[in-house]
Amino acid sequence: MAQVVTSHRGPVTGTATHKRKKRPFLLDLYSTAVGKKYVMGITGVAMMGFVLFHMIGNLKMYAGAAGLDHYAHFLQTLLYPLAPKGWVLWILRGGLISMLFLHLHAAWSLTRLNRHARPMKYQSKRDYQIANFASRTMRWTGIIVLAFLVWHLLDLTFGVVNSETGKMITHPGDEESVKAVYASIVYSFQRTPVAFFYVVANILLGIHLFHGAWSIFQSFGLNNPRFNSWTRAFATGFASIVVIGNVSFPIAVMAGIVG
Amino acid sequence: MSNHLKNITLRIWRQAGPAAKGNFETHVVDEITDEASFLEMLDLLNDKLITEGKEAVVFDHDCREGICGTCSLMIDGQAHGPQRGTASCQLHMRQFKSNDTITIEPWRASAFPIIKDLMVDRSAFDRIIESGGYITAETGGAPDANLIPISKIVADAAMDSAACIGCGACVAACPNGAANLFTGAKIAHLSRLPQGQAERYSRVEAMVETMDEKFGSCTNHGECEAACPKEISIDVIALMNKDYRKAKFANRKDLARK
Numbered sequence: 001m002a003q004v005v006t007s008h009r010g011p012v013t014g015t016a017t018h019k020r021k022k023r024p025f026l027l028d029l030y031s032t033a034v035g036k037k038y039v040m041g042i043t044g045v046a047m048m049g050f051v052l053f054h055m056i057g058n059l060k061m062y063a064g065a066a067g068l069d070h071y072a073h074f075l076q077t078l079l080y081p082l083a084p085k086g087w088v089l090w091i092l093r094g095g096l097i098s099m100l101f102l103h104l105h106a107a108w109s110l111t112r113l114n115r116h117a118r119p120m121k122y123q124s125k126r127d128y129q130i131a132n133f134a135s136r137t138m139r140w141t142g143i144i145v146l147a148f149l150v151w152h153l154l155d156l157t158f159g160v161v162n163s164e165t166g167k168m169i170t171h172p173g174d175e176e177s178v179k180a181v182y183a184s185i186v187y188s189f190q191r192t193p194v195a196f197f198y199v200v201a202n203i204l205l206g207i208h209l210f211h212g213a214w215s216i217f218q219s220f221g222l223n224n225p226r227f228n229s230w231t232r233a234f235a236t237g238f239a240s241i242v243v244i245g246n247v248s249f250p251i252a253v254m255a256g257i258v259g
Numbered sequence: 260m261s262n263h264l265k266n267i268t269l270r271i272w273r274q275a276g277p278a279a280k281g282n283f284e285t286h287v288v289d290e291i292t293d294e295a296s297f298l299e300m301l302d303l304l305n306d307k308l309i310t311e312g313k314e315a316v317v318f319d320h321d322c323r324e325g326i327c328g329t330c331s332l333m334i335d336g337q338a339h340g341p342q343r344g345t346a347s348c349q350l351h352m353r354q355f356k357s358n359d360t361i362t363i364e365p366w367r368a369s370a371f372p373i374i375k376d377l378m379v380d381r382s383a384f385d386r387i388i389e390s391g392g393y394i395t396a397e398t399g400g401a402p403d404a405n406l407i408p409i410s411k412i413v414a415d416a417a418m419d420s421a422a423c424i425g426c427g428a429c430v431a432a433c434p435n436g437a438a439n440l441f442t443g444a445k446i447a448h449l450s451r452l453p454q455g456q457a458e459r460y461s462r463v464e465a466m467v468e469t470m471d472e473k474f475g476s477c478t479n480h481g482e483c484e485a486a487c488p489k490e491i492s493i494d495v496i497a498l499m500n501k502d503y504r505k506a507k508f509a510n511r512k513d514l515a516r517k
Contacts, residue, residue: 025507025511028507029507032467032468032471032503033437033471033475033476033477034467034471034476034477034499034500034503035503035507036476037476037477037500038500038504110476110478113435113475113476114434114435114436114437114475114476114478116369116475117368117369117370117435117436117437117473117474117475117476118367118368118369118435118436118475119369120367121367122333122336122364122367123272123283123364124270124283124333124335124336124362124364125336125362126336126434127335127336127337127341128434128480128482129337129432129482129485129486130480130481130482130484130485131434131480131481131482132480135478135479135480135481136434136480138478211479214479215478215479217497218477218479218493218496218497218500219477219479219500220497220500220501220504221497221498221499221500221501221502221503221504222497222501223494223497223498223501225494228494
């Protein structure tokens with residue numbers, strides 16, 4: 001005879017599993033933890049693409065003020081005159097905002113699910129075997145990077161905490177003035193605590209990517225014995241490239257190479 | 260030559276029933292041969308407790324040769340203890356030293372409610388199996404052996420997953436209490452073989468969704484693989500994720516036909 005033991009999640013014993021609600025297809029996919037991990041991965045890939053190109057674009061800093069400012073102007077007038085100035089940039093930004101929102105929502109609801117799955121923790125010390133620092137701190141590195149993102153936007157996009165952001169400059173040989181992005185970055189990183197926060201946040205982003213970029217292969221089921229040994233190398237390489245590139249900017253400003 | 264271990268302190272979780280509040284109880288094993296298995300050590304402790312008129316420690320055990328998946332002890336913060344690739348019953352006292360303190364806890368997960376002391380109810384696994392962990396077989400006379408040719412490579416891969424004994428160490432070891440390794444192993448076992456193809460996509464959809472009602476989610480730590488007494492690889496989780504995606508699209512397309 002089966003023994004009925006109940007928990008707050010309802011009876012564990014009983015032959016019938018309850019019928020699932022009819023939902024639109026995408027919501028149905030998203031309703032399971034496996035589906036949410038797909039969303040986590042897809043939005044993660046999109047944001048990985050962003051951080052990589054953001055870093056590569058910012059390397060223009062080493063080409064001098066005119067180089068970086070013209071690149072920023074190019075982004076603001078992307079596809080102009082086919083599309084009005086700024087529209088394409090805002091469409092891309094809208095995409096990123098929704099990716100970030102979905103990534104956060106999936107993380108939040110999966111965390112809640114996991115808390116419910118073990119309401120009573122182990123009462124003695126756990127001895128983890130292979131879970132690494134990166135995988136176990138995803139929530140924390142994620143939250144700190146999110147806090148950094150808010151600061152970063154207030155600093156270099158909206159200029160709430162940076163008086164140089166939004167000022168215009170006419171470079172020699174130009175007809176029209178462009179946003180003085182280079183000057184605002186230099187001003188920002190000359191404040192030591194800002195540069196320090198930037199470096200710390202980027203190292204944490206690297207740690208987040210070290211697990212995230214590897215995790216994608218597992219969550220998407222892209223498992224092939226022929227390239228399994230490469231997935232860890234890919235994640236390490238990707239995280240390192242992004243971190244080294246990004247961290248070089250404040251260091252270059254502090255060292256006077258960019259200024 | 261066997262050696263004897265002396266003065267082993269055991270901190271054992273005691274809990275009178277599912278709803279009772281449990282706590283650690285300390286017992287000292289004065290002397291034990293290092294050839295004793297971990298469960299034999301608990302047997303000796305229970306003998307002593309019964310002689311003293313106390314209640315014996317309740318723990319799950321059956322075959323004691325590592326193939327039934329009944330034993331389920333969290334030993335010093337590790338599912339099935341410090342030895343890789345073995346269940347608690349195959350762990351021997353030679354893994355420990357004299358004067359050691361060993362902490363023993365039950366599996367902890369909302370899907371595995373504690374029945375008493377170290378014994379938990381793992382019937383949530385049965386719910387997952389019921390929802391799709393089977394194949395449709397023809398009735399009638401027994402078919403000839405080897406009627407369906409299966410390559411050695413495929414048979415080996417299926418066997419690696421079929422090795423799962425359903426002990427629940429993956430759930431116990433997972434920081435999220437997820438059952439993805441168990442479910443993945445059961446899905447991979449059947450989905451790699453020709454007999455499992457007919458229900459391949461309905462199986463993965465049903466099993467994943469049943470798992471979802473009771474367990475946590477996978478964050479790819481790999482702790483389950485490290486704890487698994489059969490050393491089943493987390494590759495089976497990737498296979499499950501891939502098949503779940505395919506199943507969702509395939510089932511949707513097929514159901515759209517009127």
